[in-house]
Every structure is written in C-alpha cells, then in structure tokens.
Amino acid sequence: MLEQPSAAALVEAFANTVDVEEASDEIATAQALAAWLHDRGLRDTPEPLPDTAHRAYLALRAGIRERLGAHVGDTPDEALLTAADAVLAEHPVRVTADGRLTPAPGLPAAREPLARLAIAWSELTTTGDAARLKRCAEHTCGWVFWDVSKNRSRRWCSMKVCGNRSKSRAYAARTRATAGRDNQP
Numbered sequence: 001m002l003e004q005p006s007a008a009a010l011v012e013a014f015a016n017t018v019d020v021e022e023a024s025d026e027i028a029t030a031q032a033l034a035a036w037l038h039d040r041g042l043r044d045t046p047e048p049l050p051d052t053a054h055r056a057y058l059a060l061r062a063g064i065r066e067r068l069g070a071h072v073g074d075t076p077d078e079a080l081l082t083a084a085d086a087v088l089a090e091h092p093v094r095v096t097a098d099g100r101l102t103p104a105p106g107l108p109a110a111r112e113p114l115a116r117l118a119i120a121w122s123e124l125t126t127t128g129d130a131a132r133l134k135r136c137a138e139h140t141c142g143w144v145f146w147d148v149s150k151n152r153s154r155r156w157c158s159m160k161v162c163g164n165r166s167k168s169r170a171y172a173a174r175t176r177a178t179a180g181r182d183n184q185p
Helices: 006-015 030-039 051-070 076-087 113-125 161-184
Strands: 093-095 100-101 134-135 144-146
Touching: 006 051, 006 113, 006 134, 006 144, 030 051, 051 076, 051 113, 051 134, 093 113, 100 113
Parallel strands: none
Antiparallel strands: 093 100, 134 144
C-alpha cells in the first residue's frame, strides 16, 4: 500500500473541512478556521483571523477541491480555480539553498499557514502525487481521499457506499432505457 505523504494528508484534511453530504463546514467562521489551523500546528495561537484572510482560505479550499474533482473526470469550475490562483499569487514563498520552500519573510501571521498549505499543494503537484488525491466522484459525497490503487484508477472514497450508489443508479438508468425501448411499437 502506498503511504500518504504528509503534504497530501494536510491538503486532504483541509479539503475535507467541508462535508457535502452533511452540509457542514468545519471552518465556516474565522474563529473555527483559527482553531483548525492551531490544532494542526499551523498557527501558534487560536485567535480569530481577519475576514479577508478567512475568505482567502475558503477560496483556496474551493479551488483545490475543484482541481481534485478533475482527477475523477469532473470539469472544474474555472472561476473557482481563478479565485484560488489569485489567493496563491498573494502568498509568496521562498526557496532555500537546499531546495525547501518556506513562507516568505514578512508574511502576516494570519496568512502564513495559507502559504504552508500552498507549499504542500505545490509539493504534491511537483511530485505527481496530486493525481492520487481525489474528490469522490459521487457528487452527493464529495469527500477527498488518497487513492492507494496501483494504477490510480479509484473514483470513489468507498466502493461499498459511494461506488455502489453510483453503479446502482447507472444500472437503474440503463434498465429504464431498455424497458422504454421494449415498450415501443
């Protein structure tokens, strides 16, 4: 089984702060986001973030989720990708002599964790591991998962639940279409 890199675990956790199925959002408020970042060691303090920073995190999350949906064949919403790119453009990173990326000096404390998320995303895309991080193809779910399949072909977070739902709907649609043709004169 392919072990998930720490950058993928971070991006997955960030993307999964929204739960489509339960219609909930772990980081819906600036206070909740600050606590989430603090709990993951990305911020020293759980003090609330400014609203502009909160909106930037939400835009980045939406853009990442759109890109991860493309890994299972969805067409990403270009407006969400553009908004995420605009957020990333505001968060410079520095390359050290040993090739590591770090948040640029002078970045406001509220935005430094966003730069760390951007660095994690960059690592995944650079190594090709981003292709293993996917958003479930079952649109009523949308959960982000790490694909451990040998050929990177997994489409659902769970074959038992989401895969079964999708395949059952497809079978029912084919059955209805066949029944409709059989009933024609």
